[in-house]
Amino acid sequence: MINVPLQEIGESAFFANQKITILKFPPTLITIKNEAFSNCLNLESIEFNEGLKVLGNYSFKGCISMTTLIFPSTLEYIGDHCFAACTSLTNNINLHNNIKFIGDNAFSSCYNIISITSYLNNDVYIGYNPFLCVNYLKKLIIYSNYLNFINLFSENQFIERIILDFHQSATLPSLSHLEELNNLSINCHNYSITLPSNFISSENISVSIYGNIKSIPDDSFTDANISVFIYCSLSSVKGDFLKNAKACQKIIVGPYYSGKTFGGLKITSVENICELKPSKKLSGGAIAGITLAAIAVVAGFAVGFVYIYKIRKTQNKIDNKIALEKMVFEDFG
Template sequence: MTATFYPPKKSDSAIIPNGILATGYASFIVSNINGLTIPDSVTKIEGFSFYGTKLTEVNLPNSITYIGEVKTLISMKLPLNIYELKIGCFFNTRLTSIELPESLKIINSGCFTNCPNLKRVVLPENLTTLNGKVFDTTTELVFKENSNFYINDYYVIMTKDNQTVSQYIGGNEAKEIPILSDVIEIKSSSFKDKSLLRKIIFETNSKLKIVQNEAFSGCNNIECIELPRSLTKIGGKAFYNCYKLKSITLSECTSLGKNVFENCNELTTISMEDSSLTILGDSVFSNCTSLNNIYLPISLTTIGFSTFSGCTSLTLVLFHDKISSIGNNCFENCNLEEVDLSICTSLTSISEYCFSGNTHLSEIKLPSTISVINSYSFSNTGILIFTCPLSLEKIYSDSFLSCVSLSTIVIPSECRLSSISGGSFRNCFSIKNITCKNSNYVVVTGALFDIHMTSLILFPPASPVKFFSLPGSTTNIGEGAFMSCINLVSIMIPSDSVIEISQNAFEGCDHLSCGCEIENQSKTFLTTLISISKLPSRCTHDCLSLCSIKIINNIQSNFLIHPFIAMLL
């Protein structure tokens, strides 16, 4: 049974009935109690139980074995049976004193940080684990004679066997700190935000295997960390914002957390091709603006979201055949010139924004297994020619948005492509040629239609064709279908066949000097053309100098002729 809620208007002292086993999360929140009696039946105090109350001190019975976040108390004597204090248990409290029992074995990261009034703590002899940055540097720590910990000459809390660095409690100073060769693990946040530290020195015979989360995060003046080859695991954000870090070797590493080297602006060299890494987590090297070449590990199967995004100097990445997944935004806004994924035969899709913003990327080689190209995958790149892989089934909208150098699209006859979303090639002003021998599509007068010519997908913006008429079978004009077709002088939309015109279909058709001949003169239809499809309003008229011979829409005798209007000057 759990005490889940105490009425907020109740004041004075409260008594938890005997038989209650736990207080619920935030159970006394914003109540007016100034005293609390807890029976021996209670074994668990959930987080924020006393938040918002007037309580400054509570007598906790020895039956309690678990305490969540405590935010209001000033003084506390912990029960004798407490074994572990969870992450951030007393974070950002007004605590002035605390008595820790000998039963306590583990204190987790952040437990007593942001406690400016906590001046002194005596640590029990039986304590075995300090999981990272536990105390503020202003708190005096007293280790008993037989403690498992000590503070070395560089103000680093070490285990007595010298195998673990728990926390640096020295000042934020411009100095070097050596790490003993026996150290196996550096705990989370150990040196976090020590922005003036200059150098961390590992001895040549270092046994270091693990660097935990945020261990050196925010050490933005560290110029050199030569990580030992023995290192196998690096936790999330371990070197986040280490701006001056220049080179990293990860030869034995098997695990990298998220954001490990994010914003390491001067990092130029990463040696990891000999490692056995299988996963590169999200944003591991994001915004490492000095990186230029990456040789991925042969064992690598997965590259996460934004792993190399913003690496603006990155020109070359060497991929291997085991890669099966590349996350969204992975190489966004890099400086890649060529991408060869042809060997990655386990890869089936190109994710959103994967190579977006690589303005110098002129050539992309896709594997024979790619079935999907997602939105913005190659947007704003320098691709010149795109040939659909035979395995390709779907191209999503804006996949090639603003690829201003793209001149040719090729859809081979055996390609499986069955879906091209509207706007897939929006703002690709240089497209001149569309080659298609595929059974799902047809190219007529240079324009790409579905096989039944019911939907116009794209009219090439750089096509030399000046006069164009839609087939009578066309019911839909796709998003951006005529966008920036600056060579077009006149467009004919026949009878009432067209029932849907998508957004921006005519945007940028600024040279329609003969306008757009529209047989459907309904006000709603014309309004749609102007407001949604972006047809310039001045173009909704016929060219007086144009002689039109209109072919009846229902003539079916000649495939090449029946959809069109012969336009003669």
């Protein structure tokens, strides 16, 4: 543990120091400069402090014994080759939405990373091939509108699962290069998505879509063998995109889906898979009835007002008459 209240650690300060096995930084630290801990071959564990903002170029490159990375929520900058060749990293890498810069080859040759979760915003700067040769990545999760993050893995052939959770209308990129993909989950909430041609080309893939689909070309799944397609939405989708797939063994929709077919095939089962419910639309007769009732209520108020006005006017006349009679009686006996 570094107990000195530092704000920065200088360039190459602990370069190739083989005595360091564990690092815990003080809460005052803001910047770790270039190559500060590069090639510390025995470094196994790092505890970053909240308040840290900058990790310089090559700052942890070649730390081959490091197994986990947990970034503080304050981190904004990950420099070029920052964690390159950290070949023992195996945990989920969580990239939060405060990160503004990921440099060239930042995680290149981190062969054994198996999962990446991104909360990155659209304004993040991404350098050249930050995940080059991250060859054994199995799961990619995106909880943000920065969907182009997928394109950073165009050369990765081994991703098995992708989760997309976003809040915008979007046209999704093709995933046809991910031949090992077997589970795709898309949640666009109340927004609409468009799928491209040649969207996926996997064998035995499960696809789940929660939200509205604007359009799907008929050739989106021509090279895919789909084990199950789950669609959770109230809106129907035109086209024969599932009929044109290599195979689609099962189609599941929610109880409020309006059609009996989906993608040109008959729906296999209707299940309670989502909380979406149709808004209650009133029939013409119901609307007319409500309108007449409203008119009757208004008319009733009007009649009542006139009636009360007449009563008050009559009462005023009576009061005036009584007052006049009283005056006459007092004056003339």
